[in-house]
Amino acid sequence: MVGARGMVLAVLAVAILAGAEADANAKGKYRALFNFGDSLADAGNLIATGVDFRLATAQLPYGQTYFERPTGRCSDGRLVIDHLAQAFGLPFLPPSKVKNSSFAHGANFAITGATALDTPYFEAKGLGAVVWNSGALLTQIQWFRDLKPFFCNSTKEECDRFYANSLFVVGEFGGNDYNAPLFAGKGLEEVYKFMPDVIQAISDGIEQLIAEGARELIVPGVMPTGCFPVYLNMLNEPADGYGSRSGCVRRYNTFSWVHNAHLKRALEKLRPKHPNVRIIYGDYYTPVVQFMLEPEKFGFYKQLPRACCGAPGSVAKAAYNFNVTAKCGEPGATACADPTTHWNWDGIHLTEAAYGHIAKAVGFKGGIGL
DSSP states (O other): OOOHHHHHHHHHHHHHHHHHHHHHHHHTTOOOEEESSSSSOOOOOSHHTTTTTTTTSSSSSTTTTSSSSSSSSSSSOHHHHHHHHHHHTOOOOBBBBTTTOOOTEEOOOOOTTTOSHHHHHHHHHHOTTOOSSOHHHHHHHHHHTHHHHHHOOSHHHHHHHHTTTEEEOOOSHHHHHHHHHHHHHHHHHHHHTTTHHHHHHHHHHHHHHHTTTTTTEEEEEOOOOOGGGHHHHTOOOGGBBBOTTOOOOOOHHHHHHHHHHHHHHHHHHHHHOTOOEEEEEEEOOOHHHHHHSSGGTTTOSSSSSSEEEEOOOSGGGGGGGGOSSOOOOOOOOOEEEOOOGSSSSSSBBHHHHHHHHHHHHHHHHHOOOO
């Protein structure tokens, strides 16, 4: 009769074998990856454009954990797309704007500040001065078209086969679209009016990529806005406006949830139109909520939403460790000793550890072999 210790070892062995089998199935699944998005997915496109100011994300401690140097990623290390690339046995995707790169296994078109909607949309609403749009979704898709000769320069059939064996990650998009009116002082009721247009822009972008040959796409939703120190630092909600367990602002999280609900509905409408295309919703919202409610499960400290890298603001907001005048990478800001114990990196973006957990969750739920 097998003892308790033997049973535990047997269970662990099965789990290890299952994990190894999943890893083996994931590797070689795709010939290439293509990534579109904003600062949550930018692997260096913004700094490749030769910005003429001292960009914080081009300075340490950004990149310290994995790369041991700043790469233009808005994190201490790898992003979701980096974790996915490694899981599939592919190299990190080169930023599309970096010259002399090899795009044999795809490219990363994401760039910090990107929106789903084009700049004229914001200008028409009087927000041209507050939106910083370095490459909206349709602009990034045009960059993708421009690089097509580097991916496949033979027949249309050859290109179709290449794209059919590639994974396209589209987003998340929407965060910066909503930031423009929010940071301009508009209330949430006004920002809700942007939502139908944001969702339509994402849907239009997906259709354009399908027309270009994409056959498998992950479309991530937005994260729970009310859990991020950048917003918590500027909001003054009544006591009952915060989650009793999470410390997040309820109405801002509701806003993010509604966006995701509309996005999922839009994807449901697209699927029957394209029966030969697989469109997967990427849930970035739930993992962040879990980081707040069950931090120990992921190796994170249990605390109020707090930036690993930053500086305390006002006394009342000091717990969030976010100060707009001393942001991560700027004078006065410091990084926590161990970023693996935090899910939030700089008040706006996530740590490498958090992105790793999200990549696994998306891969598992999406059935893409992780």
